[in-house]
Amino acid sequence: MSLANIAGSGQCFRMTRQDGGAYRVIAFGKRLEIRQTGEREFAFDCSRDEFDRVWSGYFDLRTDYSPLAGRIDPGDRFLAAALRHGDGLRILRQDPWETTVSFIISQRKSLPCIRSAVEALCRRFGDALEDRHGVYRAFPAPGRIAGLRKEDLDACSLGYRSGYVLSAARMAASGGLDFGRMAALDDGDLRRELMRIDGVGPKIADCVMLFAYARTDAFPVDVWIDRVIRTEYGGRFPLERYPGCAGILQQYAFHYARSRDYRICEKPLNPEGYRGAH
DNA sequence: TGCCAGGCTTCAC
DNA sequence: GTGAAGCATGGC
Numbered sequence: 001m002s003l004a005n006i007a008g009s010g011q012c013f014r015m016t017r018q019d020g021g022a023y024r025v026i027a028f029g030k031r032l033e034i035r036q037t038g039e040r041e042f043a044f045d046c047s048r049d050e051f052d053r054v055w056s057g058y059f060d061l062r063t064d065y066s067p068l069a070g071r072i073d074p075g076d077r078f079l080a081a082a083l084r085h086g087d088g089l090r091i092l093r094q095d096p097w098e099t100t101v102s103f104i105i106s107q108r109k110s111l112p113c114i115r116s117a118v119e120a121l122c123r124r125f126g127d128a129l130e131d132r133h134g135v136y137r138a139f140p141a142p143g144r145i146a147g148l149r150k151e152d153l154d155a156c157s158l159g160y161r162s163g164y165v166l167s168a169a170r171m172a173a174s175g176g177l178d179f180g181r182m183a184a185l186d187d188g189d190l191r192r193e194l195m196r197i198d199g200v201g202p203k204i205a206d207c208v209m210l211f212a213y214a215r216t217d218a219f220p221v222d223v224w225i226d227r228v229i230r231t232e233y234g235g236r237f238p239l240e241r242y243p244g245c246a247g248i249l250q251q252y253a254f255h256y257a258r259s260r261d262y263r264i265c266e267k268p269l270n271p272e273g274y275r276g277a278h
Numbered sequence: 279t280g281c282c283a284g285g286c287t288t289c290a291c
Numbered sequence: 292g293t294g295a296a297g298c299a300t301g302g303c
Contacts, residue, residue: 010284107285113301114284159299164286201286222284254284 001059002088003036009089009255010111011211013102013118014139026122028054028095029138031131060090060214068245077269078232079249082256089255091248092211096179097172098139099212100197103204104164113157120156121165145169164199171197187215210247218247224257225250232270 003023007015015025022035032055033045044051056062072079101121106114118139125144126137145153146169153162171177182193190213194205202221209218219239221229229237239246256262 103284104286106283108283108298109285109300110283110302112283112303116301157300159301160286160297161299199286203285207284220284223282224284258284 001042001061001090002086003034003042005086005089005255006059006092009086009251010258011207011251012092012094013111013115014122024133025058026136026138027058027098029127029129030054031129031133031136033133057093060093063090065090065248068248071242071245072249073238073241076274078228078256079253081262081269082249082252085256085259085261086252089252091214091216091251093214094212095139096182096208096212097142099208100168100179100194100200100204101139101145101165103207103211104168104197104199105158105161106207107161107199107204117157121153121158124156125152142169142172146173161199164197167198168200183213187217190215191218206247210251216245216247217243219250220247222254224254228253228257231268233274 003015004017006012007017007023007025012025012027014027015023017023018033022033025032025034030046030050034055035043035045037043044055046055069080069083072083102114102118105117105121109117122137122139125140125148127140127144128135129138130136145165148166148169150162150166153165156162158165168177172179177193177197182190185193187209190209191202191205194200194208195202200208204220206218206220209215210220219237229235237246242249
């Protein structure tokens with residue numbers, strides 16, 4: 001597990017590096033400080049009970065990512081490099097409501113802008129909670145946002161997305177959306193249900209499926225992944241080769257594509273028109 | 279200062 | 292069904 005790769009991968013927006021190298025993450029109404037203490041050893045600053053109830057699931061610690069590398073097409077130099085670069089990157093299992101709102105906010109925003117907008121939303125409207133490090137803010141519940149006016153949200157730099165966030169909150173608060181029950185839906189129905197939300201299209205639905213519901217076949221295509229598919233795969237990614245893990249690979253590809261390591265490459269790692277060696 | 283960002287909705291055609 | 296315009300805002 002690499003805390004740096006997880007925090008920087010753009011799947012979560014409330015995980016930040018502290019002075020000294022520890023990371024703090026706020027999720028499910030809890031704040032955790034986590035520190036790497038050895039090559040394969042981490043210190044979670046929480047009770048055993050909280051670790052079992054919240055963080056073990058959040059970091060998906062029961063899933064072994066080591067077989068992933070062996071599933072890569074040997075001729076796919078891009079994915080091989082992406083996996084090396086993102087070593088230790090894991091797909092989190094986040095709260096569906098928070099993930100939905102965060103990714104509604106994400107549209108046409110860069111990662112730093114998303115982080116600051118999400119933080120502003122929490123600072124203004126999240127419940128104040130306290131641990132031994134001080135006060136922090138929970139992510140605001142649907143009922144809290146549903147009672148706001150659009151102008152109230154404008155202070156969070158949401159731009160034209162504030163109407164979407166408000167609409168989603170009112171849907172969820174009125175029972176028109178049940179994120180708990182949605183976990184029982186198959187991938188197709190879950191995607192359709194998410195796309196009922198105003199402002200949620202295919203890409204955001206895929207992000208929520210992948211980052212909240214652990215649907216690892218969901219394959220979000222944003223501007224970066226679109227660029228990768230065009231430059232490395234001749235316009236079509238071989239999804240059929242990677243059942244059950246395409247979404248995880250997408251996250252490694254996204255993280256790598258945004259990195260300096262990849263951007264300083266002068267030409268694509270895969271030959272023009274690569275479509276998989278089979 | 280201008281460009282771009284984890285896109286979506288709306289409206290022509 | 293497909294394509295293009297319009298959208299608010301902050302970081303770089």
